[in-house]
Amino acid sequence: MCDMQPSPNVRVRINLARIKQNLQHVKIQTGVPVYAVVKADAYGLGAVKVAEAIKDITDGFCVFRLKEAIDAQLWQRTKKRVIALGPPEARLDPIPYIEQGVTPAVTTVEQAKALRAAKPILCVDTGMQRFACPPEQVAEVLSAGDIHEAFTHGTRIEHVEKLKKSVGRSDVKLHAAASALLHEPAAYLDAVRPGAALYDGAVHVSTRLAEVHESIGPAGYSGFVAPRHGVILAGYSNGLRKGVCSINGKTRNILEVGMQSAFVEIDECDKVGDEVVLLGESNPETLIAEQWPCSSQEVLVTLASSGVRVYES
Numbered sequence: 001m002c003d004m005q006p007s008p009n010v011r012v013r014i015n016l017a018r019i020k021q022n023l024q025h026v027k028i029q030t031g032v033p034v035y036a037v038v039k040a041d042a043y044g045l046g047a048v049k050v051a052e053a054i055k056d057i058t059d060g061f062c063v064f065r066l067k068e069a070i071d072a073q074l075w076q077r078t079k080k081r082v083i084a085l086g087p088p089e090a091r092l093d094p095i096p097y098i099e100q101g102v103t104p105a106v107t108t109v110e111q112a113k114a115l116r117a118a119k120p121i122l123c124v125d126t127g128m129q130r131f132a133c134p135p136e137q138v139a140e141v142l143s144a145g146d147i148h149e150a151f152t153h154g155t156r157i158e159h160v161e162k163l164k165k166s167v168g169r170s171d172v173k174l175h176a177a178a179s180a181l182l183h184e185p186a187a188y189l190d191a192v193r194p195g196a197a198l199y200d201g202a203v204h205v206s207t208r209l210a211e212v213h214e215s216i217g218p219a220g221y222s223g224f225v226a227p228r229h230g231v232i233l234a235g236y237s238n239g240l241r242k243g244v245c246s247i248n249g250k251t252r253n254i255l256e257v258g259m260q261s262a263f264v265e266i267d268e269c270d271k272v273g274d275e276v277v278l279l280g281e282s283n284p285e286t287l288i289a290e291q292w293p294c295s296s297q298e299v300l301v302t303l304a305s306s307g308v309r310v311y312e313s
């Protein structure tokens, strides 16, 4: 995905109460500490707003890199722990991590030694095969950094089992579950790290019909044929792709996407100014993900960044 530009004609409504509810639900469901994943500006929803909304409920936060925690001032705002899940900064200097209340994730003896003072966490490779420690080096890295917490980015229960087996020590806290494993109690271990599950149903993206036309023949770049069509002022430069939208309660297709505009299916009743829902209750990210096709996370980060954000608490 390249960097998308927000369209001034698209409104992104973020329901902070829903995010709180989702988090509460995960806490009750799992009964273990929850580290809310707010990487990538909270999947495009705005890390500062999300962190402020959930700081009294969450046990901590996860970002990808240190800079994200600094930019959002997560420690200063929330006083909750922050884990940087991605590879550590190349300088391997523990000071900025300590100052920012951020736990670095390490994967090698060199990183573990250098960042020891920042109380690092070990990232174990259980199948993902990227910035993670191979199982056979786990013991060595744990002792190099005096490490007492390890995690893996797992999507299946066998990854969880592999984590437990690779670490094999009862004095090391373990976590594995992101959203995909929240239905598996055996994956909860000592904490969970949900991202997408927190944002489920919390984002509503809409624009308005800028024009409506009775088609006079093949239309658009592709010469699509439809009895009539509407035009919206959001296109692929804003992250939009072909799929479903919803107009006046009916599911409609996006017929063709241009740079900053797109054609949508309409019927006789639809008028200029009517709302076109690009992401909402009847066309959630899971449905759009099947059509684009991609992951729900990609739909969220793309559409949440596609317009002007407004927050509802």
Ligand SMILES: *Cc1c(COP(=O)(O)O)cnc(C)c1O
Binding pocket: 037, 039, 085, 152, 153, 177, 178, 179, 180, 193, 194, 195, 196, 197, 297
């Ligand atoms: C992104 C990420 C998560 C959260 O993933 P979701 O599928 O959005 O819940 C958890 N753990 C790690 C290591 C991640 O990179």
